[in-house]
Amino acid sequence: MKTETRILGIILFITVVLLAGGIFFLSKQQSLQEVKGTATVQIDYSKGQKAGPDSAKIKLVEFSDFQCSACAVAESYLKKIRSTYPDDVQIIYRHLLIHESSKLAVSVAEAAGQQGKFWEMADRLFETQSGWSQLSDPTSFFLNLVRELNLDENKIKKALDEDEFKVKIDADMAEGQSLDVTYTPTFFLNGVKLNLHRFEDLDTLIEEELNKK
């Protein structure tokens, strides 16, 4: 074997080991202290779509966008949290539209919420995200979801035509900006902003918070 080949081989081997080791090390090192911010911020808990009772010990606010793929991943964890801690955790869903085209999805979900099925619609929107996110006009796709959930289609259409939720969406966006939310999903656990690297940490943080009280 040529000397140059041997040297390049060693360099490549060291590079691969360093990069793989670096990724492994960085993915493990984030402690829960790093995940949680230090400051508690004031959030208007009267706003947003809620799952769980107002008396819950933990309020988990999520700023999310139906078209964001990371939010769709987060949704499966939130579903689990909703079923594991039905009385202890109140999840509050707030809108932060990163994608302009997700505004229609937000309106559909809010209109479903008027008929008591916000979370069902939110779950379906996330589950079918890849089916509608690239459509130039996903209206008929959404109306299929409306029919699937046995919602009053005419009421939903009327709400969409009248852009009924504009004020609500704008208010969420404004509060998100005032809380310095720049990406989705962003979580606040009892007013503390989380810098999650893994959604699995949500469960650990909730357990820790519950044990405090």
Next chain:
Amino acid sequence: MIPSNLSNRLVFIFSLLGLAVAAFLFYEYTYANSVYCLVGTGCNIIRNSPYANFLGISIPAWGIVFYLIMAILALLRSHSSENQFLFRMQILAATVGVGFGIYLTYLELFAIKAVCFWCVLSFIISILLLLSVILGKKNIYENGN
């Protein structure tokens, strides 16, 4: 034109640079809640877009595979610099890399309408890789004849 061994060394160096960028982005895509964007703010928009994955695998993972293949081909060519098959594989892989980069840049500009610094950097590295391979082309054929 440059000597084929120099061209091959450049390919190796650019492959390692690309590998570092792709590995960093892979970490940011997989473990971080937000992507650290050295310039601009488009990195998170792109990660959150439906185009962040290709065939169910994240784009940075494809980048790692691409740069690793380029580095391994350069390593093999350092052993037999006149090997036409390895040279053609380098040309093919580098062209596929640049082609994919053009497709991703098109998506950034016209579909997602956001630009990610790290994606642009990776695209530039892939172009430099292709240029490095092409610049050694004449030399290898001259030596081969």
